[in-house]
Amino acid sequence: MYRYDEFDATLVAERVAQFRGQVARRLSGELTEDEFKPLRLMNGLYLQLHAYMLRVAIPYGTLSSKQMRKLAFIARRYDKGYGHFTTRQNIQYNWPALADTPDILDALAEAEMHAIQTSGNCIRNVTSDQYAGAAADEVEDPRPYAEMIRQWSTFHPEFSFLPRKFKIAVTASDHDRAAVKVHDIGLRLYRNDKGEAGFEVIVGGGLGRTPYVGHAIRKFLPKEHLLSYLEAILRVYNLQGRRDNIYKARIKILVNAEGADNFAAMVEKEWAAMKKTDIDLPREEIERIGAYFAPPAFETLPEESASLEEQRRRDPDFARWLRTNMAAHKTPGYAIVNVSLKPVGGVPGDISDGQMEALADLAEDYSFDEIRATHEQNLVLPHVRKDDLCAVWSGLKRADLATPNIGLVSDIIACPGLDYCTLANTRSIPIAQRISERFADLGDQESLGELKIKISGCINACGHHHVGHIGILGVDKKGEEFYQITLGGSGAEDASLGDIVGRGLSADATIDAVEKIVACYRANRQDNERFLDAYRRLGAEPFKEALYEAA
Amino acid sequence: MKLLKFNAGRLVPALEEPPVEVSLEDWRANPQAHAGATALKISNAAPLDDIAGDLSGFSVVILAFPGFKDGRAYSQARLLRERFGYTGEVRACGEILRDQIFFMARCGFDAFEFSGADADSAAAALKDFSHFYQAAADGTAPVWRRRLARAAAA
Numbered sequence: 001m002y003r004y005d006e007f008d009a010t011l012v013a014e015r016v017a018q019f020r021g022q023v024a025r026r027l028s029g030e031l032t033e034d035e036f037k038p039l040r041l042m043n044g045l046y047l048q049l050h051a052y053m054l055r056v057a058i059p060y061g062t063l064s065s066k067q068m069r070k071l072a073f074i075a076r077r078y079d080k081g082y083g084h085f086t087t088r089q090n091i092q093y094n095w096p097a098l099a100d101t102p103d104i105l106d107a108l109a110e111a112e113m114h115a116i117q118t119s120g121n122c123i124r125n126v127t128s129d130q131y132a133g134a135a136a137d138e139v140e141d142p143r144p145y146a147e148m149i150r151q152w153s154t155f156h157p158e159f160s161f162l163p164r165k166f167k168i169a170v171t172a173s174d175h176d177r178a179a180v181k182v183h184d185i186g187l188r189l190y191r192n193d194k195g196e197a198g199f200e201v202i203v204g205g206g207l208g209r210t211p212y213v214g215h216a217i218r219k220f221l222p223k224e225h226l227l228s229y230l231e232a233i234l235r236v237y238n239l240q241g242r243r244d245n246i247y248k249a250r251i252k253i254l255v256n257a258e259g260a261d262n263f264a265a266m267v268e269k270e271w272a273a274m275k276k277t278d279i280d281l282p283r284e285e286i287e288r289i290g291a292y293f294a295p296p297a298f299e300t301l302p303e304e305s306a307s308l309e310e311q312r313r314r315d316p317d318f319a320r321w322l323r324t325n326m327a328a329h330k331t332p333g334y335a336i337v338n339v340s341l342k343p344v345g346g347v348p349g350d351i352s353d354g355q356m357e358a359l360a361d362l363a364e365d366y367s368f369d370e371i372r373a374t375h376e377q378n379l380v381l382p383h384v385r386k387d388d389l390c391a392v393w394s395g396l397k398r399a400d401l402a403t404p405n406i407g408l409v410s411d412i413i414a415c416p417g418l419d420y421c422t423l424a425n426t427r428s429i430p431i432a433q434r435i436s437e438r439f440a441d442l443g444d445q446e447s448l449g450e451l452k453i454k455i456s457g458c459i460n461a462c463g464h465h466h467v468g469h470i471g472i473l474g475v476d477k478k479g480e481e482f483y484q485i486t487l488g489g490s491g492a493e494d495a496s497l498g499d500i501v502g503r504g505l506s507a508d509a510t511i512d513a514v515e516k517i518v519a520c521y522r523a524n525r526q527d528n529e530r531f532l533d534a535y536r537r538l539g540a541e542p543f544k545e546a547l548y549e550a551a
Numbered sequence: 552m553k554l555l556k557f558n559a560g561r562l563v564p565a566l567e568e569p570p571v572e573v574s575l576e577d578w579r580a581n582p583q584a585h586a587g588a589t590a591l592k593i594s595n596a597a598p599l600d601d602i603a604g605d606l607s608g609f610s611v612v613i614l615a616f617p618g619f620k621d622g623r624a625y626s627q628a629r630l631l632r633e634r635f636g637y638t639g640e641v642r643a644c645g646e647i648l649r650d651q652i653f654f655m656a657r658c659g660f661d662a663f664e665f666s667g668a669d670a671d672s673a674a675a676a677l678k679d680f681s682h683f684y685q686a687a688a689d690g691t692a693p694v695w696r697r698r699l700a701r702a703a704a705a
């Protein structure tokens with residue numbers, strides 16, 4: 001994991017001091033709320049429906065046990081005993097007092113964390129593959145590049161007042177777990193025919209009111225030029241992105257208005273004129289950062305673990321959890337463990353202080369001190385010996401963190417919605433809770449296979465509904481909460497935007513509708529095809545029929 | 552509104568006659584009519600690709616922040632300094648607040664038509680940070696260069 005040196009630590013400490021001054025000026029009345037707003041928004045502090053909300057950055061989703069314990073401490077000391085993991089690998093606290101926020105930031109800084117650029121029209125916290133450094137299918141660990149982007153983008157003087165917020169995601173696997181095609185910039189590290197590693201640069205994806213799948217504007221960017229190329233894209237966007245209409249200000253609008261080819265030409269022209277040696281990191285610095293992400297000291301183990309197989313045979317619950325929550329690790333004898341934050345009837349992404357501490361302990365004992373946050377609002381222990389899986393499972397069970405439902409129908413993404421968010425049309429969380437209760441039978445869920453439901457409480461699409469296999473969007477109809485269903489979206493390497501089916505439904509009818517859609521899938525499924533594949537084969541019609549016939 | 556400028560590295564109020572301004576459009580339309588102008592005012596929507604030939608007669612270029620959230624002039628200032636080698640004064644006008652001056656200075660601005668009341672606090676805000684991760688137009692070495700230098704010295 002990356003560790004701060006004196007430069008990183010000083011910068012974060014100075015940021016806390018600066019923010020402490022700003023909060024003091026607000027509390028003394030020197031600043032009005034209007035004047036304070038842009039300042040607090042530079043630091044992840046939102047004013048929500050009931051209270052302030054503080055969003056803490058977890059760069060590329062990587063956490064140490066020490067950091068997780070600090071998050072637990074903050075939840076207990078300054079909040080109501082829990083935190084909420086978001087779709088951007090961040091954590092949010094829903095109830096901090098304004099006067100406490102500088103102390104919270106101090107506590108974070110002690111664990112080398114911050115809330116810098118978790119809001120505002122700037123380059124936001126960079127996200128990556130939660131399996132980075134562990135995935136069996138990755139070209140190399142993408143996190144050093146994510147860390148380089150974090151440093152380059154932090155307080156970038158030119159790009160702190162962009163037309164709109166800006167999100168960058170990095171992956172290094174064919175299987176895209178970072179949703180790079182629906183980001184402002186998505187970077188895919190891969191090897192070309194000559195065996196050299198470089199980035200495919202995808203620009204202009206995004207959800208929200210006008211969803212787009214991004215365009216590859218450069219097929220192969222040598223790794224060492226990553227930062228200068230990003231700077232060229234950002235400069236073109238900063239100068240030419242629309243600022244007259246907040247709904248047309250994201251880079252996707254510019255890219256699609258210009259056309260991807262033309263936009264690419266604009267970037268290439270800017271890039272050609274840049275003095276790259278001032279921007280691109282020299283080899284020494286790339287190696288310095290890379291060294292922090294060297295693989296931990298894995299033991300040499302046989303691929304299979306006899307004790308694991310024995311335990312798997314003996315305990316069907318354990319066996320089921322392994323089937324759904326374990327993923328292949330690149331090192332023989334190790335596995336990746338997914339920790340579901342989606343218990344039946346729970347709030348997706350919520351975790352208590354005690355659970356955070358339990359997880360920190362498990363990571364320390366069994367996963368080289370590492371934890372990851374996923375954009376699907378779950379957590380990961382990336383490096384667990386197969387021999388230890390049963391012990392980890394028992395520990396997770398004790399902490400109520402062993403729900404075996406990763407990728408299944410109850411592993412739902414939901415934005416905070418009207419329970420917290422000032423922009424919401426509808427609630428999202430209760431819909432997620434009710435769907436998971438409706439499908440509570442875990443065996444049944446498993447038989448359905450991968451099925452991703454994503455729920456947003458308004459068109460801003462924080463719950464990524466467009467790329468849900470089943471997407472649910474909250475809409476306001478004359479003061480009543482309605483939900484619009486989309487089908488067939490995907491945020492992975494086979495990215496697509498869902499099709500709208502039918503009219504808006506009440507909350508009750510929405511839960512029923514999901515059940516009917518699932519029943520229709522079950523009836524028409526061939527072999528073991530996924531819901532998404534069945535939908536792509538069948539089209540919307542049979543599903544629409546199933547919905548209307550019963551209506 | 553107060554004009555702030557650097558004096559021996561410190562940001563202080565500057566007492567001076569306003570320059571004779573001309574907009575880029577007017578200047579290009581009729582340079583003869585504006586022969587006495589000393590400050591070129593460039594709108595933040597103006598492309599700068601072929602600005603080089605316009606700069607030589609002007610000791611001041613004025614760039615605009617119609618609102619503090621409109622950050623186009625940050626890019627323009629860097630282009631003037633880093634691409635076109637402009638060494639005269641680059642002045643920020645519009646909504647210029649304490650907490651933005653720091654970014655402006657890094658992008659090459661060296662004069663500010665400050666909208667706030669407290670000029671001392673603007674000067675203090677410039678000192679909020681002692682390191683920067685990236686190179687910009689102010690000539691300070693980015694953190695990665697300092698790391699290299701330190702490693703080389705060790």
Ligand code: SF4
Binds near residue numbers: 426461
């Ligand atoms: S999608 Fe809308 S309701 Fe949900 S968190 Fe985002 S802005 Fe709020």
